[in-house]
Amino acid sequence: MGIFVHDFMKNALWALILITPLLGLLGTVVVESKLAFFSDALGHSALTGVALGTLLGITEPTLSMVLFALIFAYLLNVIRRSAVASSDTVISVFASTAIAAGLVFLSRSGNFNKFSGYLIGDILTIAAKDLLPLALLSFFVLLYWVLFYNDLLLISVSPLMASAKGTRVKLTQTVFMLVLAVVVMAAIRWVGVLMINSLLILPAAAARNVSRSTKTLTFLSLIFSLGSGIGGLALSYWWNSATGPTVALCGAGLFFITFALRGRVRR
Amino acid sequence: MVHEGFCITSVEGLGVTLGRGELLRGVTFTLNCGQLTAVIGRNGAGKTTLLRALLGEIPHTGKVKFTRHDGTQGPLSMGYVPQRAPLDPSSPTSVYDLCAASVSRFPAFLPRRDRTRVSDMLAAFGAEELINRRLCELSGGEWQRVMLAVATSPVPELLILDEPQTGIDASGLRLFYEKIDELKKTRDLAVLMVSHDFGFLSEYADHVLLLSRTVRARGSPGEVFSSEEFKELFGGVGNIRP
Numbered sequence: 001m002g003i004f005v006h007d008f009m010k011n012a013l014w015a016l017i018l019i020t021p022l023l024g025l026l027g028t029v030v031v032e033s034k035l036a037f038f039s040d041a042l043g044h045s046a047l048t049g050v051a052l053g054t055l056l057g058i059t060e061p062t063l064s065m066v067l068f069a070l071i072f073a074y075l076l077n078v079i080r081r082s083a084v085a086s087s088d089t090v091i092s093v094f095a096s097t098a099i100a101a102g103l104v105f106l107s108r109s110g111n112f113n114k115f116s117g118y119l120i121g122d123i124l125t126i127a128a129k130d131l132l133p134l135a136l137l138s139f140f141v142l143l144y145w146v147l148f149y150n151d152l153l154l155i156s157v158s159p160l161m162a163s164a165k166g167t168r169v170k171l172t173q174t175v176f177m178l179v180l181a182v183v184v185m186a187a188i189r190w191v192g193v194l195m196i197n198s199l200l201i202l203p204a205a206a207a208r209n210v211s212r213s214t215k216t217l218t219f220l221s222l223i224f225s226l227g228s229g230i231g232g233l234a235l236s237y238w239w240n241s242a243t244g245p246t247v248a249l250c251g252a253g254l255f256f257i258t259f260a261l262r263g264r265v266r267r
Numbered sequence: 268m269v270h271e272g273f274c275i276t277s278v279e280g281l282g283v284t285l286g287r288g289e290l291l292r293g294v295t296f297t298l299n300c301g302q303l304t305a306v307i308g309r310n311g312a313g314k315t316t317l318l319r320a321l322l323g324e325i326p327h328t329g330k331v332k333f334t335r336h337d338g339t340q341g342p343l344s345m346g347y348v349p350q351r352a353p354l355d356p357s358s359p360t361s362v363y364d365l366c367a368a369s370v371s372r373f374p375a376f377l378p379r380r381d382r383t384r385v386s387d388m389l390a391a392f393g394a395e396e397l398i399n400r401r402l403c404e405l406s407g408g409e410w411q412r413v414m415l416a417v418a419t420s421p422v423p424e425l426l427i428l429d430e431p432q433t434g435i436d437a438s439g440l441r442l443f444y445e446k447i448d449e450l451k452k453t454r455d456l457a458v459l460m461v462s463h464d465f466g467f468l469s470e471y472a473d474h475v476l477l478l479s480r481t482v483r484a485r486g487s488p489g490e491v492f493s494s495e496e497f498k499e500l501f502g503g504v505g506n507i508r509p
Contacts, residue, residue, distance in 0.1 A: 032358060150368035150375055157352065157365055157402065161417070163322050164347035164427065165369055211359035212401055218376035 003237050011126045012190075012243065016229040018134040019187050020199065020247075022141050024225025026180055027204030028217055032156045035180075036201050037088055038076065041095035042181055043196040045072040046188045047102025050115060055105060062189060069181040072098065077177050081170070121192030123233070123243040137186055144179055152176060153214065195244035202251030203228060209258035224254050275300045275457045276321075276343070276425060280329035283313070283320050290316045293481050294329070296474075298425065301451055303458040305468045305488075308478035309500055314461045317478065318427055321459070322347060335424060346418030348428040351410045354403040362389070362397045362405070362413050369417045388420040389413065392446065407434020411443060419450065426450070428460040440464060444471045465492060 004010055030039050046065050049072075053064025076094050080087045106115045151172045154162035159169045188196050207220035232247030239246065281294040291313045298304050306314050320327040322345060333343045354360075366385040368375040382398070389395040394412040397405065405413060411431050418426060428447075432440055444467050451458050462468060468475060468488050475491040477484040477500065484496040491497055 032360070034355075146374050147372075150372060153360065153364060153368045153375055157354075157360060158347075158349040160319060160322055160324055160429075161347045161349050161414070163324050164345040164418070164423075169324065208357055208359055212399075213359060213361040214364040214376045215378060217359045 003234060008124045011128055011131065012123045012233055014131050015123065015126045015134055015190060016233055018138045020225040020229035021222050022138060022183050023187065023199045024203045024221040025145055026183060027200045028221050029152050030200055031204040031208060037091045039180060039200050040197040041076065041091045042069060042073060042184050043188065043193050044095045045069050045098040046185060046193050047106065047118060048098045050118060051102045051105030062185065066182055066185045069185045070178055073177040073181040077174055119193050120195065120242050121188065121190045121244045123190040126190060134186065141179060141183060148172060191244040195248045198248035198251060202248065202255055206255040206258045209262040228254060275334055277332045281320060281331065282328040283316050283325060291480060296476055296482060296485060298457045298459055300455045300457050302473040303447060303451055303460060303471055304474040304476065305472040306461045306476050306478055307463065312479045314478055315429060318429055318461065343424040346423035346426045348414045348418045348431055350429045351407055351433050356403050358403045360402050362400050362402060365402060366417060370420055388416045392416045408439040411435060422454050424457065426456050426458045430461050432462060432464050440467060
């Protein structure tokens, strides 16, 4: 088991330990509030963010991705609420626009190859200096989760009931989307546009198969998320495969195992 | 017994327009403490829209003035009992989770030993045995009891119910209306309920509003159910008896 002697493997391991629990936690609310389509669109917007960053001369792509994703999430939320068309159509229109615009900009001068890494990501490029910002992000998201989870839970059952209980529904939903946008963008460089939604949805969906309370859902999703992260990293090292997809495959495996088990857990 | 509580909520000329559609216009009525006001109307009459406007979930025009029990004005504490939601059958949220999240800021996903508070709030509606059930497994009647427990802990000044009869049989409905009746009398609650049980309403409601984009008729159940507007909208249906 000498695979974590290399610095790049150590950094990757720490990054996964910091970021996958966040994806696992946020995933429970994404699944429970039927926002999987939304988070998928959010992932796609990363390409546009990178493209706009290059056009505007922003040298740090993560910064331009986060900024664009925040605007994208906010706009998507406003339009979704005004409901001129059904929300899956609206989200699809946004996602298509974002990914098309991103690909057009990035391929324009023939240097798309430089950016194709964003599609599947590369977790082994994480440097030690990237870990502190991730740790800070992790701390603030966990704090946010402890403070506002109950509001998100009430809204997922009935927004009107939450509103009567004094929850500021629109604000809570908007803040959740923005937090999700930041976490997705923080992970996407290493996980990839194609795989980010899998890492968000699969652990929560697997946990849901065998949970009968919020407590179990949250803890199983955390464990599945962390487990598939670390397991995926180790497997990708041995198989010499891309890490993001290998992690996602572990998550998918957990989903099918829990799916087969669920009859036994449900009394 | 209908006692004349002072006016707790007065709604004057309320209108709601979403996109290009005008959903409600010139809605005027008052709600009193200790009284049950029923909103009736056909599908698309704007009943749920009215509730959402009162709860502050959608913007509206016109004036809504709340007067509290002590005579001061300002926002009321409200309880809302939602229609039985079409929850995903794999949703793990349990009755305990919902109750705990609604009465405390302590995150519902963390383990805690103190379950007595939740158990007590459910017991007031004979629902304490449902504490470990998932919300998606509840029958219509069980859902109503749990949601009433959530809506009335703590006891609000205005209780709003959206079609509480969904999925409840006649004997369950009788118990339900008895419970609401007891609440409004003992706690001096103002109750606003969207309902279609004309039979039960003629027994239990103090006021009825007939809604069709605006208030078409209002008054005692007897007055509204024998009005021309009621006959026009419901074709003089004879299901006044339960």
